[in-house]
Amino acid sequence: MGKKILIVGGVAGGASVAARVRRLDEHAEIIMLEKGPHVSFSNCSLPYHLSGIVEDSQDLVLMNPDIFKNRYNIEARVNQEVMKINRDKKTITIKDLIADRTYEEPYDSLVLSPGAKPIRPNLDGIDHPNVFTVRNVVDIENMNDFIKQEDIKNIAVIGGDLLVWRLLKI
Template sequence: MSKKILIIGGVAGGASAAARLRRHSEEDQIIMFEKGPHVSFSNCCLPYHLSGVVEKADDLVLMSPEKFASQYRIDARTNQEVVTINRQQKTVTIKKLLSDEVYSESYDKLILSPGAKPIIPAIPGIDKVNAFSIRNVVDIDRLNSYIKGSDAKNITVIGGGFIGVEVVENLKEAGYNVTLVEAMPQIMRPFDYEMVQILHKELLDQDVNLIVADKVVKFEDNITILASGKAIPSDVVVMAIGVSPETNLALDANLKLVIKVALKLTKTTVLMTQIFTQSVMR
């Protein structure tokens, strides 16, 4: 007997789940909701739009709703946000973000894959700088358009994780003066301190103003102030300090959230921490 399966969230998690479900059944009705305008895009390639390696923002988009419909018979609905879950009635309430229209859909099975949102701490004076974060194609296009359309020369990236380092690489490739600020003694915390020194040297060799073991305490007019007292000219600030899971919808539905933290310590490559939020509805 066919089932009606709803998926909240697209991109890597939701879109992969939808495609896998279709392989398991040709009869099930599959509907996927994505509150952004793109249901499937290359997360890892987002920073490479800043250097022009990925020339157009649209080149980052992998699949359109039309392709999902024609190739997989999956109903992918973009710019639509699931706002509530009624577990007793087995329905969800959806808001069309472009028209504010609200409607509901029933389900037999519901999958939550809302992803995560960038962490933007309430640093004093953050409204005094041109601050950006990177989560999707819209974000990277907005950042790139602002940089290209302004006289920005000095760009400060806060956070030395994978995204922060890739943003630095591509901004430097594009010809900007780039500062990378990391509060910890090293960038790329999953790696040993000794190994990361190779990366530190490479950044310095590429004329990146690398600052570690120092954190942002406030912003002034186009200036980033660090705990050490350093004042960094910042025409643009890119916040890349991490993400937090989108759990509000699950919590509002009284779902039990299971946080799993996996730690592996070795001498060569360590501290791999993964946090998973699993929500199972039956």
């Protein structure tokens, strides 16, 4: 058995590291831990779910744990939140969010790729249920469902990056 490499985060950064490590070392044991339900989805296409161009949100998901296992021999564990690094023991503590239990996993090398969270400015009403942030598939599903269920016509967008540009285009 080769070195055991644990990767925290299973989207662009984490999945790229996992694939690269596999190319460099075919014997390494690679485990990718993702707290959300999806690994390796198309962030860039999230807005197209709102427009209906990508009708089924599952089409935004590019890979799943079975494909990672069968194609690259990489174990991708979803719904697993890394809670703690125990550097002295070279282990991490993981919470299985489905089974609601914690366990430890030892590593030789640990890679952190936990990404970022959208900033929620400290404004009045920011916690209202009609205020959304968009970072992943679950976010865009929630927003899409809300728009349809409530027949929303007017939307204010805060921020001026790729997402806004695409929302205006679609």
